[in-house]
Amino acid sequence: MILVEHLTKYYGEYPAVRDISFEVPKGRVVGFLGPNGAGKSTTMRILAGFLTASSGRAWIAGKDVFSDPIEVRRRIGYMPENCPLYPELRVEEYLRFRAGLKGLGWWTRRKRIDFVVERCWLRDVRRQLIGTLSKGYRQRVGLADALLADPPVLILDEPTAGLDPSQIRETRKLIRELGREHTMLLSTHILSEVEMTCDSVIIINQGQVVEDGTLADVRKKHRNQNLEEIFVRLTGQEGI
Amino acid sequence: MMRPLLSLIRREFTAYFLSPIAYVTLAVFLLVTGHLFYLTLNALTESGPRGAEYPMQLLLGDEKFWLVFLFIPPLLTMRLLAEERGTGTLELLLTAPIRDWQVVAGKYIACFMFYVVLWLPTLAYVPILTNLDWQTWEAGIDPWPVLTSYLGAMLAGAMFLAIGLFVSSLVRSQLVAAMIALVVSLVFVAAAFWRPDLTSGTRISQIIYVISVPEHFRHDFTRGMIDTRPLVLYLSMTVFSLFLTVRSLEARRLRA
Numbered sequence: 210m211i212l213v214e215h216l217t218k219y220y221g222e223y224p225a226v227r228d229i230s231f232e233v234p235k236g237r238v239v240g241f242l243g244p245n246g247a248g249k250s251t252t253m254r255i256l257a258g259f260l261t262a263s264s265g266r267a268w269i270a271g272k273d274v275f276s277d278p279i280e281v282r283r284r285i286g287y288m289p290e291n292c293p294l295y296p297e298l299r300v301e302e303y304l305r306f307r308a309g310l311k312g313l314g315w316w317t318r319r320k321r322i323d324f325v326v327e328r329c330w331l332r333d334v335r336r337q338l339i340g341t342l343s344k345g346y347r348q349r350v351g352l353a354d355a356l357l358a359d360p361p362v363l364i365l366d367e368p369t370a371g372l373d374p375s376q377i378r379e380t381r382k383l384i385r386e387l388g389r390e391h392t393m394l395l396s397t398h399i400l401s402e403v404e405m406t407c408d409s410v411i412i413i414n415q416g417q418v419v420e421d422g423t424l425a426d427v428r429k430k431h432r433n434q435n436l437e438e439i440f441v442r443l444t445g446q447e448g449i
Numbered sequence: 450m451m452r453p454l455l456s457l458i459r460r461e462f463t464a465y466f467l468s469p470i471a472y473v474t475l476a477v478f479l480l481v482t483g484h485l486f487y488l489t490l491n492a493l494t495e496s497g498p499r500g501a502e503y504p505m506q507l508l509l510g511d512e513k514f515w516l517v518f519l520f521i522p523p524l525l526t527m528r529l530l531a532e533e534r535g536t537g538t539l540e541l542l543l544t545a546p547i548r549d550w551q552v553v554a555g556k557y558i559a560c561f562m563f564y565v566v567l568w569l570p571t572l573a574y575v576p577i578l579t580n581l582d583w584q585t586w587e588a589g590i591d592p593w594p595v596l597t598s599y600l601g602a603m604l605a606g607a608m609f610l611a612i613g614l615f616v617s618s619l620v621r622s623q624l625v626a627a628m629i630a631l632v633v634s635l636v637f638v639a640a641a642f643w644r645p646d647l648t649s650g651t652r653i654s655q656i657i658y659v660i661s662v663p664e665h666f667r668h669d670f671t672r673g674m675i676d677t678r679p680l681v682l683y684l685s686m687t688v689f690s691l692f693l694t695v696r697s698l699e700a701r702r703l704r705a
Binding site: 220254257258259260261279280282283285287289291293294295297298306307308309310311312313314354 | 452453455456457459460464467468536537538540541542543544545546547548702703704
């Protein structure tokens with residue numbers, strides 16, 4: 210479903226992503242891990258079509274990200290880091306605007322908005338201004354937006370960052386449910402979350418893939434250590 | 450195909466009314482045009498040999514109008530892209546299935562629509578300025594200066610708005626966007642104010658005439674004439690600025 214080959218991205222002289230390749234099969238929920246600045250967000254932004262790679266290729270649902278960007282963006286629900294939103298709009302207005310932007314017709318628009326509002330537990334705040342929402346609700350609005358066009362692929366950049374424990378638990382539950390219908394690539398720093406929600410992991414460090422496989426395989430390969438031990442060892446952050 | 454574009458236009462147009470900027474610009478614009486209308490009315494009704502040959506020229510033909518008008522397009526365009534870049538919502542907009550030219554077109558059409566709304570109330574002055582006879586619907590004074598003035602105002606505005614939109618695509622801060630757009634627009638307005646020092650017909654005064662918008666109004670539009678030179682300037686600057694804006698969005702994807 211997601212196929213990345215030799216992707217490289219330079220910011221000026223600095224290579225943020227260096228020649229990474231990986232594949233996410235259909236229906237799989239993949240945790241995208243790595244220390245801050247490892248290139249997670251950059252990779253996700255390239256896949257979502259916000260940035261152009263310096264070299265390499267990528268396909269989403271069989272469509273080339275660089276030569277067919279509009280078709281690719283139709284097939285992705287993307288939630289950027291920190292979940293930027295328009296504070297002056299109401300939740301419903303915002304979703305209506307986004308649904309139009311994604312090309313949904315009048316009737317499907319209404320149906321899908323009702324659906325995502327229910328799905329992401331937004332019914333109570335439907336008429337509320339986004340600027341007055343708490344972080345947890347804003348995150349859910351972002352997720353609702355990603356789900357609007359019912360895309361086969363979801364790319365979520367730190368969907369649980371800045372949430373309190375009960376909100377993290379709710380979001381996690383939602384992600385697990387969504388994983389049944391969507392192929393998902395999600396980045397996070399909470400390793401226990403990966404163990405609970407993901408089928409497999411991709412760990413990147415300094416712009417390169419250092420580990421890629423199902424959770425069970427990765428554990429076995431590293432003699433049944435927990436994910437945290439593996440993460441620290443692979444990214445060489447111990448003692449810092 | 451057009452659905453994303455219409456959705457964006459709708460959102461951008463209504464966004465004006467969700468911020469105080471719209472109401473402030475509307476109020477200031479009406480205050481200034483209203484005052485100029487009052488002055489014009491005085492000139493028109495004055496007895497004796499003095500008076501106004503071209504009422505529209507008193508309204509739109511001199512510094513009084515242009516020094517205020519100068520501020521309006523930058524205020525309308527400053528938030529269009531700079532705000533989205535500042536808050537990060539540009540990332541959401543550019544990852545939606547909408548082409549870059551549609552993003553630029555949507556934002557530009559929305560701000561132009563608001564600009565038209567700004568001018569609508571001034572239509573109330575038109576019956577007086579043309580000395581309209583309410584029984585026969587015939588203008589007592591030649592109505593062409595009014596029509597050409599509005600045509601000029603729309604096209605000159607289109608140029609200033611396009612310049613402002615381009616500037617807004619370059620920076621993150623709305624304030625900086627407004628300031629730079631103001632300075633660039635100033636080139637097209639302030640050139641006219643050098644005219645007292647210049648004898649007409651010299652090479653330099655001809656060049657200044659080509660780029661100075663108030664001169665186009667004083668000389669042509671408010672007197673019922675349509676000169677193609679200003680039209681070419683306005684349209685080519687508009688198209689060029691919009692083209693640069695699309696390019697600037699594309700360049701954004703290559704950088705960070």
